[in-house]
Amino acid sequence: MARSVLVTGGNRGIGLAIARELAAAGDAVAVTYRSGEPPEGLFGVRCDVTSMADVEAAFDKVEAEHGPVEVLVSNAGITKDTLLAMMKEDTFTDVIDANLTGAYRVAKRAIRPMMKLKRGRVILISSVVGLSGQAGQTNYAASKAGLVGFARSMAREYGSRNITVNVVSPGFVATDMTAELDHEAIVSNIPLGRQAKPEEVARVVRFLASDDASYITGAVIPVDGGLGMGH
Ligand code: NDP
Incomplete structure (x- = not known):
């Protein structure tokens, strides 16, 4: 029987690529969407991850x-960038609420x-910024670093x-x-010299969800x- 997969924020971007990748691999994939319409060909459920009732x-x-x-692929996430000196408390807590508390x-x-099934895969989408930091993203980096401690604790518990x-x-x-960011400046710091396609992230998620990754847990890929590199 096809596995039941849920991808949050699976209506666009990286989440949609993950959902399509897993569906192509034969899974029964559902996605959450917060606004607009669910993507074609996937089972969509409306959900804002900042609401436990919605979840x-x-x-x-x-x-x-x-x-x-x-x-479970916890992918939904937001940015609200500004320097700390200008950052209002709700700009900080909104990002934590969606990215970390949402997970x-x-x-x-x-x-x-999952405990009842005696099997499960949880994959959390963090960011390079969680470990390396990024000016203007104290809120986002804190939320993404938080996911690492959360995942590793959960890996030990289950x-x-x-x-x-x-x-x-x-x-x-x-x-x-990333559409609005200064692409040239960022790409100049990337050894591979280019941006990733969402599908390149999705393929790694597919691997982590597969039997081939049966002995990998608590890892940050x-x-x-x-x-x-180096972080
Ligand atoms: P997009 O902005 O393209 O998509 C974000 C997705 O998250 C949308 O589906 C959006 O739903 C959903 N979402 C946001 N907030 C909520 C919420 N409160 N409840 C439910 N769904 C929500 O982002 P990306 O695809 O680029 O990012 C996906 C993940 O990857 C994020 O966690 C992001 O932090 C992470 N990431 C992205 C990188 C990049 O370079 N793009 C780099 C590193 C990490 P809706 O359409 O309704 O708004």
Whole structure:
């Protein structure tokens, strides 16, 4: 039977590429979308990850359609960049709430059914910025670094239940999130000399979700063209 997979923020960007990659590999893939329409050909559930009630309702719908979620990809995320001296408290906490507490909400909802199944894969999408830091992104970097400690603690809690928890740490990927940035300046710091395509991140997620990655847990896998080397 096809595995039940849920990708948050799977209506565009990296999340959509992950959803399509896993669907092509034969999984029953559901995506959450917050605004607009669900992507064609994928089971979409409306969900804002800053609301536990939304998360509960989304999982209920996915379970009814595809069965208990066996692979969770926590991908939904936002940026609200500004220098610390100018950063209002809600600009900090909004980003933590979506990126870090959002991952807590979906992982918390997913874990009991995974424990019952005695198998599961949790993959959290962090960022190179979580470990290397980035001016203007204290909020975002804190949220993404937080995912590493969260994942590693979870990996220790549920390893004995055959549940792996890993972090994928992309660098500079061509999506709406990076459309406004100074591409030339960033690319000049990337050893591979270019931006990533969302599909290049998606393929690593597919690997981590596969049987080939059965002995990998608590890992942080960079997919950053060398941008974060040494961090
Ligand atoms: P996009 O801005 O293209 O897409 C973000 C996705 O997250 C959208 O689907 C959006 O939904 C969803 N989302 C945002 N906030 C919420 C929320 N509160 N509840 C539910 N869904 C939400 O971003 P990317 O595809 O580039 O990024 C995906 C992930 O990868 C993020 O976690 C990001 O931090 C990370 N990342 C991206 C990098 C890059 O270079 N692009 C580099 C490193 C990490 P909606 O369409 O409704 O707004």
